[in-house]
Amino acid sequence: MKTAQIRWTETSGWENAPDFAATANLVVVFADVEYFQSAACFNELRQRFLQAHIVGCSSSGSVLGVNISDGDVVATVIQLERSSVRLAWADVEAGVSAQVLGKQLMSELQADDLRHVFVLSDGLNVNGSDLAQGLNAAGIAVTGGLAGDGTRFGKTWVMADGPAQTARIAALGFYGDIKIKSGCFAGWEEFGAERVVTRSTANVVFEIDGEPALKLYKKYLGEMAAELPASGLHFPLSIQANKAATPLIRTLLAVDEATQSLTFAGDVPQGYLCKLMRTNLDSLIDNAGLAAEAAQPADKAANGLCLVVSCVGRRLVMGQLTEEELDIVQAQLGAATTITGFYSYGELAPFSDVMRCELHNQTMTLTTLYE
Numbered sequence: 001m002k003t004a005q006i007r008w009t010e011t012s013g014w015e016n017a018p019d020f021a022a023t024a025n026l027v028v029v030f031a032d033v034e035y036f037q038s039a040a041c042f043n044e045l046r047q048r049f050l051q052a053h054i055v056g057c058s059s060s061g062s063v064l065g066v067n068i069s070d071g072d073v074v075a076t077v078i079q080l081e082r083s084s085v086r087l088a089w090a091d092v093e094a095g096v097s098a099q100v101l102g103k104q105l106m107s108e109l110q111a112d113d114l115r116h117v118f119v120l121s122d123g124l125n126v127n128g129s130d131l132a133q134g135l136n137a138a139g140i141a142v143t144g145g146l147a148g149d150g151t152r153f154g155k156t157w158v159m160a161d162g163p164a165q166t167a168r169i170a171a172l173g174f175y176g177d178i179k180i181k182s183g184c185f186a187g188w189e190e191f192g193a194e195r196v197v198t199r200s201t202a203n204v205v206f207e208i209d210g211e212p213a214l215k216l217y218k219k220y221l222g223e224m225a226a227e228l229p230a231s232g233l234h235f236p237l238s239i240q241a242n243k244a245a246t247p248l249i250r251t252l253l254a255v256d257e258a259t260q261s262l263t264f265a266g267d268v269p270q271g272y273l274c275k276l277m278r279t280n281l282d283s284l285i286d287n288a289g290l291a292a293e294a295a296q297p298a299d300k301a302a303n304g305l306c307l308v309v310s311c312v313g314r315r316l317v318m319g320q321l322t323e324e325e326l327d328i329v330q331a332q333l334g335a336a337t338t339i340t341g342f343y344s345y346g347e348l349a350p351f352s353d354v355m356r357c358e359l360h361n362q363t364m365t366l367t368t369l370y371e
Helices: 039-048 098-109 128-138 213-227 230-234 281-295 312-321 323-333
Strands: 002-009 026-031 053-058 062-064 067-069 073-079 083-091 114-121 142-146 158-160 168-176 179-185 189-201 204-208 237-240 248-250 252-256 261-264 273-278 304-311 337-344 346-350 357-360 364-370
Touching: 002 337, 026 039, 026 062, 026 337, 039 053, 053 083, 053 114, 053 168, 062 073, 067 323, 073 337, 083 098, 083 158, 098 114, 098 128, 098 168, 114 128, 114 158, 114 364, 128 142, 128 346, 128 357, 142 304, 142 337, 142 364, 158 168, 179 281, 179 346, 204 213, 213 230, 213 252, 213 261, 230 252, 230 312, 248 357, 281 304, 281 312, 281 323, 281 364, 304 312, 304 323, 304 346, 312 323, 312 337, 323 337, 323 364, 346 364
Parallel strands: 026 053, 114 142, 304 337
Antiparallel strands: 002 073, 026 073, 053 158, 062 067, 062 337, 083 168, 114 168, 142 346, 179 364, 189 204, 189 273, 204 261, 237 248, 237 273, 252 261, 304 364, 346 357
């Protein structure tokens, strides 16, 4: 595997393409800049990489090695030498669920030598929980994430062998002689009593333990309740189907005073157990290391690629410490592994000990690829 990284900036344009540009078969692109949304961005990449699949999404911060890159475009150029890649995509349509689209994409990529699928989805028009259910139908390991839009939450964009579009889902299949691992860890601390979601619809929670959900949330947040929903990023919700199930994390997106409801970034099913969580910065950074440990190769000297999908909520909470989670990932994986990725509106990954993909919030998820 050969990799190289180039950037586009408004002042300088694109950096020079690597010497293997003509034979590269994959270019992965992340950006939080309007240029990414233009046809010119894709067209200029296509002129440089004629044979490559070009796939990427808008971000809430793009990962370039151990740095978070804003206001530019980060492109990672890849030449697979013993494996191959295929790309499928679908657009969201009225009346068609994300679960159906997920099944459709996996069906298009299905083959005997399919090893892994990496998915990039619109972050605002797609129900990530439903998408994960559809992607799981094929029984193949899946990772990825939901595109970001900085902290604006306006529109998100996905590029899939054409100019970036909204309401698009792209799925990248890897085939043949390639080793792919993933890691998914969070680092938040649960606190307070365990409760039950007594009334909810999809990602909107109306009652917890029979009480208005917003009222209960405000009780726990105290003075910080005045800053909702922004302060909710510091207090995500841990949910689980039962005491034996592995908890999932959900980020608060919005509150409704009229209905006393809470809207989260993923489904919170009625009947689930739940607990509030709070920030522990040291634990957040340490858990990035655990994700890297789960995804690390047997040989740290091997050339490889790490695709990082970390939550915008983690970035907002950690602030200037955010790049420390990238430092620990690089140290764990070794200098021969190229790191790219983005800060997202949701992460798609299995827990490290199972195959089933889930929608996560507030997690650090890693996908490593080695031939």
